[in-house]
Amino acid sequence: MNADQKAVSLLYFALLREQRGLSAESCSTTAATAGELYAELKEKHEFSLSRNDLRVSVNGDFVDFSQTIADGDEIVFLPPVAGG
Amino acid sequence: MFALSEEPLENIDLKGPLVRRDAGACVEFRGMVRDANQGKEVSSLEYQAYAGLAEKEGTKILKETTEKFEVLEARCLHRTGHLQIGDLAVWVGVVSVHRSDAFAACKYIIDELKQRLPIWKKEHYTNGDSGWIRSDSPSAPATGGDGEPSN
Numbered sequence: 001m002n003a004d005q006k007a008v009s010l011l012y013f014a015l016l017r018e019q020r021g022l023s024a025e026s027c028s029t030t031a032a033t034a035g036e037l038y039a040e041l042k043e044k045h046e047f048s049l050s051r052n053d054l055r056v057s058v059n060g061d062f063v064d065f066s067q068t069i070a071d072g073d074e075i076v077f078l079p080p081v082a083g084g
Numbered sequence: 085m086f087a088l089s090e091e092p093l094e095n096i097d098l099k100g101p102l103v104r105r106d107a108g109a110c111v112e113f114r115g116m117v118r119d120a121n122q123g124k125e126v127s128s129l130e131y132q133a134y135a136g137l138a139e140k141e142g143t144k145i146l147k148e149t150t151e152k153f154e155v156l157e158a159r160c161l162h163r164t165g166h167l168q169i170g171d172l173a174v175w176v177g178v179v180s181v182h183r184s185d186a187f188a189a190c191k192y193i194i195d196e197l198k199q200r201l202p203i204w205k206k207e208h209y210t211n212g213d214s215g216w217i218r219s220d221s222p223s224a225p226a227t228g229g230d231g232e233p234s235n
Contacts, residue, residue, distance in 0.1 A: 014204035083203030
């Protein structure tokens with residue numbers, strides 16, 4: 001495992017859960033930021049939602065897509081919300 | 085107090101904890117699942133939530149509410165799971181000394197939670213189709229809650 005490689009946990013909800021076919025997985029990545037990680041995943045799994053449609057949380061808090069990711073982080077890309 | 089509930093809200097004493105002697109006004113909002121959206125007949129609705137973050141964000145909204153308005157107490161419960169037409173999807177209750185604060189606070193809570201809570205809903209239609217609101221059809225308003233567009 002090279003120095004840039006980290007293992008993160010991903011949770012999926014709603015449309016992303018259906019498109020991935022999983023509600024959670026661990027993933028090994030060299031992406032530096034949450035935004036880079038989404039770009040990787042979008043291409044790999046052919047997600048239909050673009051980054052502009054999403055929000056992202058790391059370890060249970062909303063963050064910016066520029067957030068640096070670290071080994072062991074729990075990352076969730078959140079589709080447009082529709083509560084109420 | 086904010087909570088997600090897998091249990092039907094109809095089975096829960098929602099208002100009980102808000103009963104207090106110093107309250108002069110209680111405003112409640114009840115959001116129900118309705119039977120049509122954007123010209124399609126809806127048969128049922130499925131709610132999914134990122135529970136940890138939804139509870140954190142819901143609690144934050146209620147805290148903001150007590151700071152912005154003169155309210156004695158605010159409470160909100162939101163359903164998850166598969167709901168049928170007419171089921172209660174979300175409930176907001178606010179008590180205050182005077183009515184204007186309770187009305188304003190109740191509106192603030194429902195408006196904010198529709199924008200901010202990590203909760204998603206999938207509509208199932210009588211024709212067999214289904215879709216995630218605002219993901220499969222980004223412009224469509226939703227059938228839950230008060231039926232107002234989410235954005």
